[in-house]
Amino acid sequence: MELLDLYDNDLRYTGQTVERGKMIPQGLMIPIVAVFIHNNEGKYLIQKVSESKGGYYATTAGHVKSGEMDFTISMQRELKEELGLCVTQSELKLLRIRRYGYKFTLLYMLKSNVPIEMLRLQKEEVESVHWLSREEIEGLCNEGKFNKIHYQLLLDCEERLTSLHLKCKTENGTPKGSPTEREVKRKTDNNL
16 A cells, blocks of 8 residues: 655645655645656657556656655655666756646656666656657657657747746856755746
8 A cells, every 4th residue: 555645735744644645635746757858969768658557658747655755765766766767866956846626736846868778667657758859749648649748848848948948057157056945846836
């Protein structure tokens, strides 16, 4: 039995839990983590979910387990479980927090040029992975083969990256550091 922690509408921990797959009580939410891994060619590492889980294309994402109060740790766990990819917390950049129904999705970005053959896929979850361009992902979405919520997260991600890139430029053209989780939460509260 997997337990999930429950949060209020402001993403504050309530101390309550719910069994995964059970009805979420009215007015409470669960957090989800998702990441878009992008490489130097501007492509994204997209996975085809196993046929038993639906067989669609998506990015790496998953539930935050009970007790994982640092959501970045949840994202690290999902990357390790599904792709066999170990990353540091500092490599994961939180870009946006978005609400979908009873779920908060914390959207991360990760820059990596990892070769596909170096990944160890969790076969129960992931059938295959591919480096795809935004146009290829859009094509899959138009064909109904790419998770529509994940496609919206990709658009959020690209918009946020463009915004951060323009805002963070210094006089010599070097980007400043990425925002903290608290800064992103404050800036994206209006999207909740």
